[in-house]
Amino acid sequence: MPGGIDPHTHLEMDFMETATIDDFFTGQAAALAGGTTMHIDFVIPINGDLSAGFESYVSKAKKSVMDYGFHMAITKWDEAVSKDMEVMVKEHGINSFKFFMAYKGALMINDELLLHGLERCKSLGALAMVHAENGDAVAEGQKRMIDLGITGPEGHALSRPPILEAEATARAIRLAGFVNTPLYVVHVMSIDAMEEIAKAKKSGQRVIGEPVVSGLVLDDSWLWHPDFTTAAKYVMSPPIRKAGHGEVLKAALSAGILQLVGTDHCTFNSTQKALGFDDFRKIPNGVNGIEERMHLIWDTMVETGLISVTDYVRITSTECARIFNIYPQKGAILEGSDADLIILNPNASFRVTSASHHSRSDTNVYEGRTGKGKVEVTISRGRVVWEDDTLKVTPGLGRYIKMKPFSYLFDGIEKADAAYLASLSAPVQRSRASS
Numbered sequence: 001m002p003g004g005i006d007p008h009t010h011l012e013m014d015f016m017e018t019a020t021i022d023d024f025f026t027g028q029a030a031a032l033a034g035g036t037t038m039h040i041d042f043v044i045p046i047n048g049d050l051s052a053g054f055e056s057y058v059s060k061a062k063k064s065v066m067d068y069g070f071h072m073a074i075t076k077w078d079e080a081v082s083k084d085m086e087v088m089v090k091e092h093g094i095n096s097f098k099f100f101m102a103y104k105g106a107l108m109i110n111d112e113l114l115l116h117g118l119e120r121c122k123s124l125g126a127l128a129m130v131h132a133e134n135g136d137a138v139a140e141g142q143k144r145m146i147d148l149g150i151t152g153p154e155g156h157a158l159s160r161p162p163i164l165e166a167e168a169t170a171r172a173i174r175l176a177g178f179v180n181t182p183l184y185v186v187h188v189m190s191i192d193a194m195e196e197i198a199k200a201k202k203s204g205q206r207v208i209g210e211p212v213v214s215g216l217v218l219d220d221s222w223l224w225h226p227d228f229t230t231a232a233k234y235v236m237s238p239p240i241r242k243a244g245h246g247e248v249l250k251a252a253l254s255a256g257i258l259q260l261v262g263t264d265h266c267t268f269n270s271t272q273k274a275l276g277f278d279d280f281r282k283i284p285n286g287v288n289g290i291e292e293r294m295h296l297i298w299d300t301m302v303e304t305g306l307i308s309v310t311d312y313v314r315i316t317s318t319e320c321a322r323i324f325n326i327y328p329q330k331g332a333i334l335e336g337s338d339a340d341l342i343i344l345n346p347n348a349s350f351r352v353t354s355a356s357h358h359s360r361s362d363t364n365v366y367e368g369r370t371g372k373g374k375v376e377v378t379i380s381r382g383r384v385v386w387e388d389d390t391l392k393v394t395p396g397l398g399r400y401i402k403m404k405p406f407s408y409l410f411d412g413i414e415k416a417d418a419a420y421l422a423s424l425s426a427p428v429q430r431s432r433a434s435s
């Protein structure tokens with residue numbers, strides 16, 4: 001089947017401790033072990049400077065062993081950012097930008113900036129992506145927990161409930177509807193947010209919802225674990241939700257209400273997570289998943305009969321290639337496509353442990369999990385890159401994949417704009433003469 005494409009990763013974070021180029025390479029070995037042949041990583045611009053952020057990532061990725069593309073985050077707004085977005089799209093092959101509606105005082109943007117960003121994305125044919133949580137309310141929720149003396153990891157879940165994810169999801173959807181541009185909601189973690197997406201899609205709006213594997217197969221009970229290291233490793237945002245959310249999100253995926261599965265792979269080791277021992281607000285956010293995604297989705301969705309093998313390929317590979325406009329180069333087995341393939345043995349079992357995984361992190365949120373369906377061979381552009389639990393590739397083989405703007409999601413947008421303008425019945429001609 002086609003190799004997996006992970007639409008949403010922060011791979012360099014796997015190795016933040018040393019942050020060397022070699023570490024970036026090692027992180028990608030984990031991806032290949034998990035049958036992911038391409039990932040799209042987030043570039044957070046340095047002080048809002050897109051070009052500087054891009055250059056720094058390009059140099060880190062020189063030893064990449066797998067194909068990769070970039071999204072860029074927009075964290076401030078001025079003429080330089082607007083111009084840089086154009087340069088990124090037209091010269092560097094970036095066709096999506098992420099806006100953080102949370103992380104107040106750091107990455108968070110307000111509605112005015114989001115509107116500017118949505119307009120700019122539309123004019124460039126770039127896909128706007130949102131991290132949807134109400135950051136102001138999250139800050140209040142956090143204060144509420146601290147005032148109540150709740151300082152541990154459980155305070156993370158309690159301070160940012162599903163209602164705050166649903167509110168921001170609904171707001172982003174409405175603003176994208178007002179601008180008439182497609183919207184991609186990353187890491188949909190709750191039934192509440194999914195329902196906002198379902199409602200918008202039912203009314204014909206172009207909204208893509210991406211659940212991540214952690215949100216599909218885990219629940220928040222871990223955040224109440226008495227051992228801090230165990231509890232802290234599950235801290236990510238939006239939080240992993242109560243039991244039940246994952247099952248509904250999986251059903252929404254199988255019904256096409258949500259379209260594709262990401263990981264938001266962003267790991268921190270236990271020393272880094274311990275920064276928040278006395279205050280959950282200081283625990284770095286993020287969990288692993290790039291090595292486990294293909295296995296866990298097979299086990300919990302195909303092996304259980306929830307989806308077909310064809311749907312599995314669609315939600316782990318093809319949809320991503322279509323949405324980010326790299327189909328059929330990626331996401332397909334066709335003449336002329338890159339021969340990115342995996343051999344997944346449905347009868348083989350897997351067992352996840354931090355002792356044997358390929359990430360440099362000392363923890364794994366899927367620790368001890370077993371299941372059916374194991375990727376045995378990963379092939380990238382016709383070359384075997386992973387077999388017999390061994391990396392078969394030299395650094396630098398991975399290629400940067402430029403992604404063109406104006407994917408299928410933009411088809412006909414201009415017609416809807418024209419219809420909207422024609423419907424305005426204005427301006428009304430008035431004279432100043434009194435009657």
Ligand SMILES: NC(=O)NCCC(=O)O
Pocket residue numbers: 010131187235236237238264266285286287
């Ligand atoms: N999701 C998360 O907790 N960490 C990665 C940063 C982000 O995407 O919000």
Ligand SMILES: [Zn+2]
Pocket residue numbers: 131186187237
């Ligand atoms: Zn995010």
